[in-house]
């Protein structure tokens with residue numbers, strides 16, 4: 363199969379977590395053996411210079427994946443701007459989504475997921491499901507093995523999509539992980555947020571050249 | 583203070599709201615954002631990790647942000663597209679991130695970012711156009727949850743009286 367993949371993140375490709383996820387996902391999708399003969403083309407919404415091409419390819423392709431970060435509980439404003447420019451299709455095209463976010467629990471992404479089904483209808487396309495997973499904020503702040511740990515599981519999801527052409531399987535559903543964390547996990551994470559978590563954000567900020575405390579109030 | 587951000591070109595809506603709020607003695611600040619230069623969020627994260635609380639994009643959004651931290655309520659007026667807010671409306675929410683810090687905590691059973699300022703503004707939404715209202719209600723509640731506040735509800739632009747009744 364040939365898949366048109368649109369990275370709906372407003373963040374430039376180099377720094378986009380969605381892009382790093384797609385690297386792994388497409389690796390699984392087009393893997394030797396199971397993915398033999400599969401092909402894909404990928405475009406970035408963050409690059410407005412590509413919009414005309416994306417639109418053309420959108421109308422030409424019938425097997426589409428839109429991968430996107432959750433932005434304030436739904437789709438990013440920039441992706442919305444692009445989608446607003448599309449005409450309704452009446453030719454049996456199908457869209458599946460990879461929805462990823464910063465917060466870790468499945469429940470955080472459900473409101474966004476619900477909209478994607480409605481969106482697909484409004485675009486005149488068939489809905490092929492959404493691969494839902496959080497806990498991806500760290501991709502940009504990590505490298506090597508630490509990054510691989512977050513992104514590598516998407517390879518298996520690429521293989522799964524290659525088999526089914528959708529994200530409806532139990533395997534894809536289970537990929538989300540817990541809807542909410544059990545109380546004892548929340549308790550432990552809560553302590554971690556106040557200690558090691560804070561430190562790691564402070565460290566990241568320092569490496570970005572930040573000299574102010576992260577809870578600084580510029581407008582007080 | 584009630585902050586109203588009108589991202590549409592329908593200034594008649596804000597005019598009507600002002601009539602009602604003035605009559606009721608409610609203090610409002612209105613931004614006609616339809617005429618302002620407001621970009622989308624580019625997800626650079628500078629407002630969290632490089633210049634805490636300050637957006638890297640230098641456009642008209644900053645004056646709105648500076649008023650948001652003093653507001654008791656934030657109301658956005660937006661046109662709809664594809665059953666949701668159009669991009670102009672959504673951009674107002676995406677650019678709000680400097681009001682939160684990078685730091686995390688649990689609120690109830692879910693992760694949230696720790697707020698940068700003490701004030702908590704409740705959120706209301708007025709839409710113009712076709713949309714799934716139940717969905718917008720749900721979404722608006724989720725938005726408020728992220729800022730440790732309440733949803734004031736979602737209203738069609740023909741229900742301004744009802745909307746204004748929720749302003750205080």
Ligand SMILES: Cc1cc2nc3c(=O)[nH]c(=O)nc-3n(C[C@H](O)[C@H](O)[C@H](O)COP(=O)(O)O)c2cc1C
Nearest residue numbers: 371373378379380431432433434435463464465625
């Ligand atoms: C403006 C903005 C809003 C966001 N809103 C949410 C949110 O509501 N829930 C969440 O879990 N993560 C949220 N995130 C985090 C992103 O979804 C997450 O960092 C994602 O991995 C970014 O992917 P990208 O680098 O491809 O843009 C938000 C990030 C930004 C910049």
